[in-house]
Amino acid sequence: MPYAVETRDLTRIFAGKKKRRIRRKRATGEGEDHLGPVTALDQVSIQIRDGELFGMLGPNGAGKTTLIKILATLLLPTSGQAFVAGHDVAKDPFPIRQRINMVSGGETSGYGLLTARENVWMFSQFYGVPSKVSKGRIDELMHTFGLWDKRDAKVRMLSTGQRQKMNMIRGFVTDPDILFLDEPTLGLDVNAARVIRDYITNWVRSQKSKTVLLTTHYMAEADQMCDRIAIIDNGKILACDTPENLKRMIRTETTFRLEVDTIRDIASFSSMEGVKNFSHTDDISKNRTHLTFILEDEGPVAEILSTITSQGKKVHSLQKSEPTLEDVFISMVGRGFE
Amino acid sequence: MKPATVRRTDLRYRIGLNLRAVVGRSYPRIVGANREPSWIFFEALLPLLGIAAYVFIYQSFGARSFAAAAGNTTAQAVISANTNALIASVVLGGTMVAFWLNVLWSMASQLYWEKEIGNLQLYMMAPMNRMALLGGMAVGGMVMTSMRAVSTLVAGILVFGVIFQVADPLTLLAVFFAALIALYGLGMMFASLYLLWGREAWNLSALMEEPIFFSSGFYFPVGGLFRVPGWGPIIAIIGSFVPATFGLDALRQLTLGSTAFGGQLWIFDVKTELYILVFMAVLFLILARYSLRYLETLAKREGKLTSRHQ
Ligand SMILES: Nc1ncnc2c1ncn2[C@@H]1O[C@H](COP(=O)(O)OP(=O)(O)OP(=O)(O)O)[C@@H](O)[C@H]1O
Numbered sequence A: 001m002p003y004a005v006e007t008r009d010l011t012r013i014f015a016g017k018k019k020r021r022i023r024r025k026r027a028t029g030e031g032e033d034h035l036g037p038v039t040a041l042d043q044v045s046i047q048i049r050d051g052e053l054f055g056m057l058g059p060n061g062a063g064k065t066t067l068i069k070i071l072a073t074l075l076l077p078t079s080g081q082a083f084v085a086g087h088d089v090a091k092d093p094f095p096i097r098q099r100i101n102m103v104s105g106g107e108t109s110g111y112g113l114l115t116a117r118e119n120v121w122m123f124s125q126f127y128g129v130p131s132k133v134s135k136g137r138i139d140e141l142m143h144t145f146g147l148w149d150k151r152d153a154k155v156r157m158l159s160t161g162q163r164q165k166m167n168m169i170r171g172f173v174t175d176p177d178i179l180f181l182d183e184p185t186l187g188l189d190v191n192a193a194r195v196i197r198d199y200i201t202n203w204v205r206s207q208k209s210k211t212v213l214l215t216t217h218y219m220a221e222a223d224q225m226c227d228r229i230a231i232i233d234n235g236k237i238l239a240c241d242t243p244e245n246l247k248r249m250i251r252t253e254t255t256f257r258l259e260v261d262t263i264r265d266i267a268s269f270s271s272m273e274g275v276k277n278f279s280h281t282d283d284i285s286k287n288r289t290h291l292t293f294i295l296e297d298e299g300p301v302a303e304i305l306s307t308i309t310s311q312g313k314k315v316h317s318l319q320k321s322e323p324t325l326e327d328v329f330i331s332m333v334g335r336g337f338e
Numbered sequence B: 001m002k003p004a005t006v007r008r009t010d011l012r013y014r015i016g017l018n019l020r021a022v023v024g025r026s027y028p029r030i031v032g033a034n035r036e037p038s039w040i041f042f043e044a045l046l047p048l049l050g051i052a053a054y055v056f057i058y059q060s061f062g063a064r065s066f067a068a069a070a071g072n073t074t075a076q077a078v079i080s081a082n083t084n085a086l087i088a089s090v091v092l093g094g095t096m097v098a099f100w101l102n103v104l105w106s107m108a109s110q111l112y113w114e115k116e117i118g119n120l121q122l123y124m125m126a127p128m129n130r131m132a133l134l135g136g137m138a139v140g141g142m143v144m145t146s147m148r149a150v151s152t153l154v155a156g157i158l159v160f161g162v163i164f165q166v167a168d169p170l171t172l173l174a175v176f177f178a179a180l181i182a183l184y185g186l187g188m189m190f191a192s193l194y195l196l197w198g199r200e201a202w203n204l205s206a207l208m209e210e211p212i213f214f215s216s217g218f219y220f221p222v223g224g225l226f227r228v229p230g231w232g233p234i235i236a237i238i239g240s241f242v243p244a245t246f247g248l249d250a251l252r253q254l255t256l257g258s259t260a261f262g263g264q265l266w267i268f269d270v271k272t273e274l275y276i277l278v279f280m281a282v283l284f285l286i287l288a289r290y291s292l293r294y295l296e297t298l299a300k301r302e303g304k305l306t307s308r309h310q
């Protein structure tokens, strides 16, 4: 049985910037990033089953959006292949386009002079959805997403969150088989994010053969929603499994979280014996540093503590915890997420 | 895989899909654009100012020649007939300016702008034919601009007391639509080129505004250019690649009578010009289709179909 999505050694390389720009950047010394060609996807092979809610987890620039754009027939692979609903994205886009839709967080699509309802209706017309059917679905979805009050508001009058809900409705209104969601809850408040997450989960679970590929920065979101998750960094898939299995992979390791006074000298931790990996984030407002250690066992804890106190810093809290997806990520990539 | 819903691919389905897409894409132009009543002032009445400037110049030239020909009533009759025909030419051309501006700014540069706000990727991802997208833009633009042009024309007729004589309304309609389709076909072709050129394209549009007003003869019968020795005919021939040139020439012949200006200022007869316009319409539509297909593939390869920050 073909997969809903399958890629084989999918690679995408973006050409570097023009020479003239590089020179200017060098001259001003700003932004050293991607001057030469960028390998956004590096031999990615994944299989997403029909009916699966599949998550892609990775830091900024990992290649998540690039993958979605290729699958949505908007970008061609440099090498390798990608199939959606059994069709090659490069050779046979039409049957793919009939079956997919895509919504990205922070999208600014649509026309400001049209109302929310009209905008969604317009996009549904590009999929040939009969007007009556489309309007019926839109009204229903607007109720579900709590956008009914704003149905006749002009799009340019909508708040970011309301706009995002409208975009989600645009994604569902064409009744796709495969839906690509690129950080759908980006910048939403807790309630709005929950409504959207619940709807997505329910949409996949309650119907046969509805598939979602979702990218996110939010570990908890991926953990809670997804059947399987691929961890991607620098264009490479590092792991792909159920959230439980991913966490089990590092179960033999021990996770410690510390909150300490802001410390600068953290280099010594990485050379410590028994420290597999660690990450740190500074909480500037509280003048604290949060440290997460992935340890082979509890052995190094004493040494870590003495290193901190010898710098004259206070340890405010220390706890051993169940591994989260973030810990899996730290253990694989060697750095935190934010 | 057993698809959740069986998707149709037959011809009837495809026609329905693409007709819906055309209606959908033209909707924001027809309905949305008229939501702001200010268009009546900015887009229907303001163009009268540009027209008025030429009308006054032609009137004062006419008055001077009229005075110079004092005593010769035949000459005076010819002069006043020519002045009236010139003013009518300006009102007609000034009205049609709206279409050229619409083609430049809402067709040619449109896809670049759509890319910036993130609509383009949604259009390109949809199963509709790309020509339905361009067609929807064009139909919407034609309807919207026609409303503006008719308002300007009516206002111009009332303000400047112009009289048009339409002897052959069917040919007039045929010429108008052939010119319009050719003009928007050109716009569709540019739209796909701009997809790749991006920002530079804006400058090109700005560059093509005023010079085309001149070379296509929006404010004077373009045949006059052929009578300017040296550069005149060259400019006129280059300008003729914009369908507005033959369109305006034929429309003026059909509304002023081909004997106006002593029949001296026309390029070809109406029939020939109509054939040229039809040929241009077909040619530009075909070119638009192939250039968009080619450039879409190129853009997909280079990663230029979507804007970076989307
Ligand atoms: N059109 C493009 N041209 C050149 N480079 C690009 C282009 N699009 C993406 N890239 C580069 O490819 C890499 C992957 O980008 P991508 O947008 O796929 O990352 P991402 O995982 O979606 O990141 P984020 O979490 O920030 O959205 C980055 O280094 C990016 O700079």
Ligand SMILES: [Mg+2]
Binding pocket: A064, A065, A066, A182
């Ligand atoms: Mg992204």
